[in-house]
Amino acid sequence: MSTDKTICLIIHSLGIGGMERVMAQLAVNFADRTGTEVHLILIGRDRKVVYEIPKTVVVHKPGFIFNNSRRTVDTLRTIYFLRSRVLKIKPDTILSFGEIWNNLVLIALYGAGFPVYISDRSQPGKDLGRLHNFLRSKLYPKAAGYIAQTKEAKKICSMNRWNNNIEVIGNPIRQIHSNGQAKRENVVLSIGRLIRTKHFDELIKMFVDIGLPDWKLVIVGGDSKKQNLSRKLKTLVRELDAEGSVFLEGEQQHIDPYFNKSKIFAFSSSSEGFPNVIGEALSAGLPVVAYDCNAGPSDMIENNKNGFLVPLFDQEAFKDCLKELMSNENVRKKFQQNAPKGIQDFIPDEIADKFYSFILSHESNH
Template identity: 30%
Template sequence: MRIAFLTFSLQGGGAERMVSRLANAFVRHGIQVDLLLFNTENPSYTVNPSVQIIDIGKKSKFAIKRTLGNIKAIRSYMRAYRPDVMFCFIVTMIPFAVLGRIGSKTHCKIIGAERANPHALAKNRRFAVNRFLRFCDGFVFQTAGAQSCYPKYTQKRGIVIGNIAPRIEVQRTDSNVIKNAICSVGRLHPHKDYETLIKAFSIVLQYEPDATLHIYGQGISKQNLEKQAQELGVFKSIVFEGFSKTIDVELQKYEIFVFSSKAEGMPNALIEAMACGCACVSSDCDFGPRELIKDGENGFLVPVADSKTLADKLLYLLRNSSLRKKFSREAIKIQETYSEEKIVTLYLDYAREISDSK
């Protein structure tokens, strides 16, 4: 069986991380895998040498010429390699795949994948994507909530499959943990609502002045966030760590992880933090956190953009070692719930089902 993934790039992001993990896992299951990328430069994730990376990005100052070139490149790929299935790992890739299949003289099945919050896509792009949904042979959703946002005909042919939780041997000890430290991971972008987190942290510092906040990630909001931290007088207690390729190692330096996003598809950062045994506090945003966290059992959920409640939960964890340890023990179980073997089996079974369908 030959499976293709169509996505923009392998530069840092949740969809890109998941594509690399699935591609590597599929190869280990004896599947031929191709990655079709619009941009092959500066990958943040490593794929197995057996995975073929194909550059379909066309350069032109004219958008229509680039678009037609991309479609032609996909059509040429389908004719040459005749994949059984093509996963569109960003929904805006669906029109390219559908139009590329026309005239390819292949029976490649196209499976869409919603990797973000469906409401986050700009209206003009959503309009374009919706015109092509009927031509998808299948669809993968990360959560039932995201599935419910789609037309009935797409829901009926779709399946809900969560993200892979990494298998990590947690080696957190008293000697390697940063005391009174809180960490967060994600793009520095307005959707991640670090503004609420920094405001909450300023409240935390009023009661725990030795606390520090470590933020991993990069993005367009960095200067604004640094300015906010300076205005609140907390800049010296916040460390902007930048992007890390070994985030699983970094996470084991912390007992407490916080996630303040306004909207998600299914947050890989939260999954990884739980797999690393962090005691997690997350916004109860659409979609994903409530599928991962049972409030009070393996973490805390707080209302979106509620800095006061977020600060209260962080303070409670900072002062309660036994609860941190309880949340850690329960959070690690996500490694089994979303194990690679379970998720990959669901993907491959679904790909075979769609490939065999008429």
């Protein structure tokens, strides 16, 4: 089969996470296109692949283990590996995900002549520290284009003059299919990495405060960013005498059964790029209560239609909305019927088409 297009995808890893799942979905979609060859380069410390990707996707990893004690040397080795590998692949286009990683990719490929499209995947305009903020201001304008996950992210990119070629493309939202056997239980579900900005401690306290019997709070997610919060959260649950109603499930690769078994999705995060799990909860027919953080939830939740959008950090309002959903079956059913409307703009194949067209748009401009 002749290759018409060679696409190179670059990310730190394909471990569990929203950004990683999107990249995996794009790799699957692109590899399925006739005449398209897909290369995936993993440049992080932990270069695992937990998502299923086609055997036709060529995966590249540096041949050394990244050692933090010789961070500078191993960062330089990663840059050299990345540049030499891309020069060998000679892709028609490159897509890189992740702030800080985008800086590394743009440094590695500086002057190499390949179009590099970049996308930040967390809170728009996130402070990366003095060095990386400086690098971003100098390097991002050199990229062929910038993919913003939300209109808010595009506004921040324009305001900071990071790039002139900006396209807003949301995330592909997987359809969560019920197998028809799972019976919904009185479960409030929350999913996310155990990091401080997700505020799982506050969610646990709010749930316990509500005090409705026969309800459970289930939190799915593992420790991340060396914050080791699982131990603290377990201690909190014990102190609140809530071990019979609050369950910390840890990191789970298969989360669909949790969506299919629950009745409500609670999202207490204060900082997001585009929270896939909200979309997945809606696709599973779950009403959602979420903080209206600066980007993401309001792109999918229409307040009082398919969920509740709560002013950021207003814990009393969040608690009231969660209690309303737990105690009022009519409201739950109304939101459930409206849930799919929140994700109709994020059908995976249509999102992948937008990515594909945009990262190859430079060819039609020549």
